[in-house]
Amino acid sequence: MRYNYGHALEESPDVQSLTGYSRGSAVKGYNDTLLASWFHLFSPSTENEVRAQYSYNHVNVIPNEPAEVGLDIFGVANLGTNIFCPTRDAAAL
Numbered sequence: 001m002r003y004n005y006g007h008a009l010e011e012s013p014d015v016q017s018l019t020g021y022s023r024g025s026a027v028k029g030y031n032d033t034l035l036a037s038w039f040h041l042f043s044p045s046t047e048n049e050v051r052a053q054y055s056y057n058h059v060n061v062i063p064n065e066p067a068e069v070g071l072d073i074f075g076v077a078n079l080g081t082n083i084f085c086p087t088r089d090a091a092a093l
Contacts (some may be wrong), residue, residue: 007029027028
């Protein structure tokens with residue numbers, strides 16, 4: 001049996017040299033994995049193996065400036081601040 005858990009927090013991964021803090025976001029991710037296996041050797045010519053796996057992934061993208069929407073028209077204009085719609089689960093509130 002094996003259980004893995006991972007938690008990632010990246011703050012402003014999309015803010016670079018010409019992108020302001022207000023257009024950035026934080027990415028929070030969770031990953032749970034449970035793996036179980038069973039092997040039985042009945043005889044030298046007969047064997048049995050059973051495997052089961054469960055995995056749960058969850059990602060939240062939270063903008064640095066909440067409640068503001070942005071629209072990028074390449075080569076023309078950048079309107080607003082956020083380049084992504086915020087994704088936050090109701091359970092995470």
